[in-house]
Amino acid sequence: MPNYSDLINIEEFGDKKEGFNPERWDVSFYCKDCKEIVETDRPNPDKYVFICKKCGWKNIVLGTLEGLKSNYRIK
Numbered sequence: 001m002p003n004y005s006d007l008i009n010i011e012e013f014g015d016k017k018e019g020f021n022p023e024r025w026d027v028s029f030y031c032k033d034c035k036e037i038v039e040t041d042r043p044n045p046d047k048y049v050f051i052c053k054k055c056g057w058k059n060i061v062l063g064t065l066e067g068l069k070s071n072y073r074i075k
Helices: 065-072
Strands: 027-031 036-038 060-064
Touching (some): 027 065, 060 065
Antiparallel strands (some): 027 036, 027 060
């Protein structure tokens, strides 16, 4: 298990962090066509191609839930 206390209050990050939430590192998928966080299929495990289970298209962005919410203005 990594030592998360090393990531708290690093001066180069600007804002002082009061705590570290390891759950914020979970990967989520955002469909640009549906404009929401979705579940995906990965037909070929050797490639990074994801298909939206809702609309069936491949216009998927992956990232942390926190990052996707800030970049795509998701509520």
